[in-house]
Amino acid sequence: MLRHPDPEVLVVGAGPVGLVAALCLQRQGVRTEIIDMHRLAHQHSYALALHPRTLRILEEAGLSEAVIGAGRKLTKVAYYEGRERHAEIDYSALASEHPYLLVLRQSLLERAAEAALHQHGLEVRWGHRLQSLNAAAVPPQAEVAQLDQVASGYPVAHTEWVVARSETARPAYVIGADGYDSAVRRMAGIEMEEHGAGTVVSVFEVEAAGELPGEVRVMLDADTTSVYWPLEEGRCRWGFQIADAAGHEASMERLEQLIAARAPWCTARPTRIYWSTLALFATRVARSFGTGGVWLAGDAAHQAAPVGVHSMNSGLVEGRELAARMTQALRGGAGPGRLQEFASETRQAWQRLVGAEREVGALPGASAWVREARTRIVACVPASGDDLEPLLRQVGLTLAS
Ligand SMILES: Cc1cc2nc3c(=O)[nH]c(=O)nc-3n(C[C@H](O)[C@H](O)[C@H](O)COP(=O)(O)OP(=O)(O)OC[C@H]3O[C@@H](n4cnc5c(N)ncnc54)[C@H](O)[C@@H]3O)c2cc1C
Numbered sequence: 001m002l003r004h005p006d007p008e009v010l011v012v013g014a015g016p017v018g019l020v021a022a023l024c025l026q027r028q029g030v031r032t033e034i035i036d037m038h039r040l041a042h043q044h045s046y047a048l049a050l051h052p053r054t055l056r057i058l059e060e061a062g063l064s065e066a067v068i069g070a071g072r073k074l075t076k077v078a079y080y081e082g083r084e085r086h087a088e089i090d091y092s093a094l095a096s097e098h099p100y101l102l103v104l105r106q107s108l109l110e111r112a113a114e115a116a117l118h119q120h121g122l123e124v125r126w127g128h129r130l131q132s133l134n135a136a137a138v139p140p141q142a143e144v145a146q147l148d149q150v151a152s153g154y155p156v157a158h159t160e161w162v163v164a165r166s167e168t169a170r171p172a173y174v175i176g177a178d179g180y181d182s183a184v185r186r187m188a189g190i191e192m193e194e195h196g197a198g199t200v201v202s203v204f205e206v207e208a209a210g211e212l213p214g215e216v217r218v219m220l221d222a223d224t225t226s227v228y229w230p231l232e233e234g235r236c237r238w239g240f241q242i243a244d245a246a247g248h249e250a251s252m253e254r255l256e257q258l259i260a261a262r263a264p265w266c267t268a269r270p271t272r273i274y275w276s277t278l279a280l281f282a283t284r285v286a287r288s289f290g291t292g293g294v295w296l297a298g299d300a301a302h303q304a305a306p307v308g309v310h311s312m313n314s315g316l317v318e319g320r321e322l323a324a325r326m327t328q329a330l331r332g333g334a335g336p337g338r339l340q341e342f343a344s345e346t347r348q349a350w351q352r353l354v355g356a357e358r359e360v361g362a363l364p365g366a367s368a369w370v371r372e373a374r375t376r377i378v379a380c381v382p383a384s385g386d387d388l389e390p391l392l393r394q395v396g397l398t399l400a401s
Contacts, residue, residue: 001146001167002125007033008330009323010142010171012184014124016047016106016312017298018177019113021319023061026120028327033169034122035144037129045105045205046279047312048229048237049216052091053385054313055098057320066112071104072232076215079377079395083264086369087377087395088215094387101216101382103229106312130178131166133187133294139170140293173326174294177319180282182300190296191287195354198282199305202248204238204255205231205275210268212236218307218380219262220373225380226262227307235274238263239306250276281305285350289343292336295322302350307380310353314384318346352399354379359399366396 011022014036022034050058050071058064078088091100114124127147134141148164151157176184185192212230219226224241231237240258242248252273259266286301298315321342328334360374370377374397383391392398 001128001165002033002035002144002169003123004031004033007031007169007171009033009173009175009326010035010144010169011175011177012130012142013176013178013182013298013300014110014114014126015177015179015298016109016113017300017315017319018175019110019117019124020058020061020063020316021175021177021297021323022122022124023063023113023117023120024320024323025327026117026122027062028323030323030327030330032122033125033171034117035125035128035130037127037147039127039147045107047106047306047309048103048231049309049313049382050102050104050109051309051313051383051385052094052096052098052100052387053383054316055102056096057317059097061113061116061320063112063116066115067104067109068098068102070108070112071102072230073100074103074215074230075100077101077382078215078217079373079380080217080219080263080265081221081369085265086367086373089381089391089394091383091391093394094390096387103231130183130187131163133174133184135174135188135292135294137170138293139172140174142169142171142174143167144169172293172330175319175322175326176290176294176296176300177298177315178300180299180303182296184294185286185296185300188290188294190290192284193287195283195285198280199225200242200244200247201279201281201306202240202242202254202258203277203279204240204250204270204273205235206238206255206270207235207272207274208268209234209271212268213266216382217263217265220376220380221262224262225305225307225376226258227380228263228266236268245278248278279306283354285347285354289318289346290339291343295339295343297322301346302354304354305379307382309382310384313382314346314350317385318342321346361398361400363393363396363398370396
């Protein structure tokens with residue numbers, strides 16, 4: 001069960017966001033617990049790029065060495081329609097200690113963060129689920145259940161999860177980093193605000209023969225947005241937006257068809273599909289990022305279409321910000337107003353990124369194609385914070401009003 005009878009902060013969810021938030025807290029000497037209802041860690045290679053701003057955060061958390069060495073640095077993202085290259089952004093022009101995009105599988109980031117947590121003396125409580133949360137209580141009351149797997153059934157045996165025991169914690173703060181179906185968010189009564197219908201994506205991770213471009217390529221046609229990510233030598237990831245789930249088929253034939261239609265510039269031939277899946281990305285933002293003792297970060301608070309890798313990258317920044325402000329509040333250095341400030345600023349930034357009211361300006365030199373596609377391009381720039389505007393300006397766009 002929990003290590004501390006009275007943790008100062010309980011982090012719910014040990015995905016990338018929860019792990020980094022817990023690491024920042026633990027490094028500051030805050031009594032932290034981190035729980036996750038699953039037992040198998042680091043299964044996913046889903047989100048696969050870290051923004052320059054995120055790399056600065058990971059550096060502060062002591063993770064940059066493990067992470068940067070394991071990833072692939074890319075400096076260019078190009079925007080295509082058919083064979084035509086219409087625009088490109090170049091990260092090497094950024095005034096940043098990390099003027100590049102780091103391609104790194106989510107599972108590797110999680111592994112590095114969990115190893116660093118271990119070095120700092122904190123273990124993730126895997127197989128522990130948040131059962132209930134009284135968010136209005138001061139401090140909040142969180143019931144945590146330890147899950148055990150039992151075998152039952154005859155003549156057909158099966159295994160199921162049962163609650164072995166449970167415990168109530170009263171931490172000063174709870175961070176809900178528990179993903180898109182966040183129990184913390186639901187239990188705190190926070191609703192999501194939807195922005196559009198969401199994006200259905202057919203994802204393929206493949207081995208290919210022939211020359212694979214060493215840059216990210218975003219393909220925008222009239223109705224769909226697709227993306228190509230180079231991975232390690234000879235390997236790449238495709239994400240093709242499709243109309244609905246019926247359009248997904250994890251076969252070589254379907255993959256070749258999609259490449260021919262959306263990426264006619266690709267001369268490499270897929271030789272093996274490592275994995276393929278159908279993913280649905282909603283575009284939504286929580287009406288509030290928290291209040292009192294309960295706060296949200298990452299997919300628990302927002303989701304967006306995948307090309308910009310915004311949800312995980314912003315989530316990592318949010319986890320670090322919450323950890324810093326909670327530490328200050330716990331040590332008497334700042335009032336809880338700093339958390340509220342964080343919540344409203346972060347929500348505003350998300351509204352600007354995905355909200356219907358976002359305004360994207362075109363600068364005088366912007367091409368007709370860029371002008372036409374401008375709101376779609378903004379969602380497809382893998383960058384955040386202060387880095388976003390200078391990169392957008394390279395293609396003739398601006399978010400500044
Ligand atoms: C197939 C696929 C492809 C993807 N590709 C991309 C991409 O290309 N670009 C991109 O930006 N994003 C992508 N994503 C999304 C990306 O994986 C998420 O943005 C990222 O994982 C969010 O991290 P997180 O830490 O906020 O939440 P998560 O990684 O979802 O972690 C939440 C954790 O909370 C735990 N949890 C949930 N409820 C409870 C509870 N009640 N008690 C205890 N623990 C709980 C879960 O077990 C989970 O481990 C993809 C996702 C999928 C599924």
